[in-house]
Amino acid sequence: MKQLVRGQGFGAIIGVAVMLAVFTLIDFSGWWTIQTISNVTQFTAILAFVAMGQALVIMTKEIDLSVGSVYGLAGVAFITVEPALGVPASFLVALGIAALVGLVQAIAVVKGELPSMIVTLGGLFTARGIIYVWTGGSVHNFSPDARSHPLTRLLGGELFGIEAAILWLVAIAVILSLVLWATPFGNRLLATGGSRESAESRGVRTDRVKIAAFVLCSLLAGFAGILTLCNQPQTHVTLGENMELEAIAAAVIGGCLLTGGRGSILGAILGALIVVSFRYELIALGAPSSWYITFVGVVLITAVIFNQKLARFLGHSV
Amino acid sequence: MTSTHPLIQVRNLDLHFGAFHALKNVSVDFHAGELIGLVGDNGAGKTTLIRVLCGIYAPSSGEVFFDGKKVEKFHPKLAIDQGIETIQQSVGLCDNLSIARNFYLGREPVKRILGIPFLDFARMREKSTRVIRQFGLRDNVSADDEVERLSGGERQSVKIGRAVEFKNRVVIMDEPTNHLSVREREHVNELAVQLKEQGLLVIYITHDIFQVHRLADRIVIMENGEKVADASTSSMTAEELEEVIRQGGRVVEKQEAV
Numbered sequence: 151m152k153q154l155v156r157g158q159g160f161g162a163i164i165g166v167a168v169m170l171a172v173f174t175l176i177d178f179s180g181w182w183t184i185q186t187i188s189n190v191t192q193f194t195a196i197l198a199f200v201a202m203g204q205a206l207v208i209m210t211k212e213i214d215l216s217v218g219s220v221y222g223l224a225g226v227a228f229i230t231v232e233p234a235l236g237v238p239a240s241f242l243v244a245l246g247i248a249a250l251v252g253l254v255q256a257i258a259v260v261k262g263e264l265p266s267m268i269v270t271l272g273g274l275f276t277a278r279g280i281i282y283v284w285t286g287g288s289v290h291n292f293s294p295d296a297r298s299h300p301l302t303r304l305l306g307g308e309l310f311g312i313e314a315a316i317l318w319l320v321a322i323a324v325i326l327s328l329v330l331w332a333t334p335f336g337n338r339l340l341a342t343g344g345s346r347e348s349a350e351s352r353g354v355r356t357d358r359v360k361i362a363a364f365v366l367c368s369l370l371a372g373f374a375g376i377l378t379l380c381n382q383p384q385t386h387v388t389l390g391e392n393m394e395l396e397a398i399a400a401a402v403i404g405g406c407l408l409t410g411g412r413g414s415i416l417g418a419i420l421g422a423l424i425v426v427s428f429r430y431e432l433i434a435l436g437a438p439s440s441w442y443i444t445f446v447g448v449v450l451i452t453a454v455i456f457n458q459k460l461a462r463f464l465g466h467s468v
Numbered sequence: 469m470t471s472t473h474p475l476i477q478v479r480n481l482d483l484h485f486g487a488f489h490a491l492k493n494v495s496v497d498f499h500a501g502e503l504i505g506l507v508g509d510n511g512a513g514k515t516t517l518i519r520v521l522c523g524i525y526a527p528s529s530g531e532v533f534f535d536g537k538k539v540e541k542f543h544p545k546l547a548i549d550q551g552i553e554t555i556q557q558s559v560g561l562c563d564n565l566s567i568a569r570n571f572y573l574g575r576e577p578v579k580r581i582l583g584i585p586f587l588d589f590a591r592m593r594e595k596s597t598r599v600i601r602q603f604g605l606r607d608n609v610s611a612d613d614e615v616e617r618l619s620g621g622e623r624q625s626v627k628i629g630r631a632v633e634f635k636n637r638v639v640i641m642d643e644p645t646n647h648l649s650v651r652e653r654e655h656v657n658e659l660a661v662q663l664k665e666q667g668l669l670v671i672y673i674t675h676d677i678f679q680v681h682r683l684a685d686r687i688v689i690m691e692n693g694e695k696v697a698d699a700s701t702s703s704m705t706a707e708e709l710e711e712v713i714r715q716g717g718r719v720v721e722k723q724e725a726v
Binding site: 328332333334336337338340341343344345347348349350351352353354355410411412 | 544545548549554556558559560561562563564565569570572573574575576578584585586587589
């Protein structure tokens with residue numbers, strides 16, 4: 151219990167509880183219906199993958215603005231390459247492309263000693279440009295064969311009556327949390343974000359840690375893109391636009407500090423839940439969809455203030 | 469007290485940063501079981517010298533021998549593996565991690581489950597708890613507490629305790645008592661002497677000659693990248709050594725910071 155309260159994700163737990171209570175009270179549109187919950191959890195799972203990767207990068211005191219484009223690029227690659235290679239191979243190609251984008255950016259950041267915000271902003275534009283050139287702006291679809299392929303169904307369908315994306319999210323979140331909190335790699339990742347100089351003075355290869363974080367982040371974003379397309383196998387050039395901002399918002403709402411070294415995988419997931427729920431509820435309430443961004447902004451700022459007060463209350467020097 | 473061959477031997481060391489000549493033909497021997505005071509003004513080259521010893525800078529020319537063997541490659545990780553530990557005021561502990569996690573950072577003990585290396589929390593906690601008690605941290609500090617809760621002196625104690633626990637052979641203390649209270653400073657100085665008595669080589673860097681003269685066996689004075697004096701504390705008083713520093717300071721012009 152003490153661990154939970156002191157953990158960075160605690161603010162997000164409170165946030166989710168308050169949000170659900172409010173949504174239940176102002177329940178005009180049937181919040182607690184199977185349809186709503188199924189939609190919200192599906193979109194939450196997708197955003198949560200991207201947010202978890204983002205959280206890892208933020209914990210090393212860097213940032214990755216390219217995740218939305220990487221998400222789109224991996225999805226487009228998955229669909230476009232499939233007719234030639236089949237579903238399993240195109241799955242691997244798409245993940246490979248995502249990992250490659252992460253690796254190239256990480257090397258530019260670490261070896262070139264460049265600010266990650268600039269490098270990944272370049273990555274955002276570059277990957278988005280590749281999507282436009284590659285698809286020519288046209289829409290691609292899966293063939294019926296590819297739709298019924300076991301791997302497509304395993305990633306995009308329902309398993310035991312639950313959206314497959316949820317099951318994948320739970321499995322990968324548990325693994326990432328264990329890696330982060332219970333392995334030497336995780337200890338070094340947190341140390342790299344907390345104080346790079348100190349970590350290096352203990353012999354930690356912070357350059358490799360950061361490269362690993364960037365590659366993991368891109369892989370998770372790419373995997374989210376593939377999951378989305380397995381569920382709805384149709385690409386469009388704007389796939390994943392603005393997603394980097396939602397992912398950063400989710401990670402920050404979930405307790406990640408941009409100063410590095412502090413964050414939470416669970417928090418990132420709950421942050422994604424908050425972002426997606428607000429979008430859904432606002433649409434359900436009949437608000438113009440453009441209001442959604444405004445609300446995300448308000449929630450983000452409120453969450454940061456709340457998390458900071460909470461951290462100070464718990465005795466952290468934030 | 470000193471062994472026959474030096475633990476660290478530096479011969480004709482030169483280091484250039486571009487046009488800046490940071491170390492000029494420095495030769496010095498350090499023996500195990502010695503406490504050396506490395507003294508000099510800001511920019512005298514003392515920190516640069518120890519950065520060579522702990523692998524951060526590679527010398528432009530000259531040789532470094534460690535335990536009789538010539539050092540070929542300079543990297544912080546190699547120096548740590550050889551048992552050279554540097555204790556700096558602001559570096560070495562990550563505020564966001566617990567004492568136990570900091571203690572083992574970079575060489576975490578693991579328990580393998582299905583071949584996956586998991587941190588051995590029980591061992592990390594047990595050993596670091598023993599050390600923080602031994603090195604005089606408050607009783608209400610536990611190994612699970614984050615380092616940000618500790619005072620400056622407690623941080624130094626944790627770093628020194630860690631240096632002892634990992635059976636280091638050389639402990640380099642870079643201005644270890646800056647910003648510490650009087651009592652904490654005394655505590656850190658006592659620890660430095662203890663390390664020496666356990667047979668370690670302790671290099672104590674400071675610009676306070678009077679403080680280190682009481683502790684050290686030998687004082688090495690650096691000035692403008694050169695070694696200007698190397699004398700045992702029994703042969704020269706602190707006042708005489710301070711005069712050397714003043715003389716050194718007068719003959720050179722104002723110099724760049726390193």
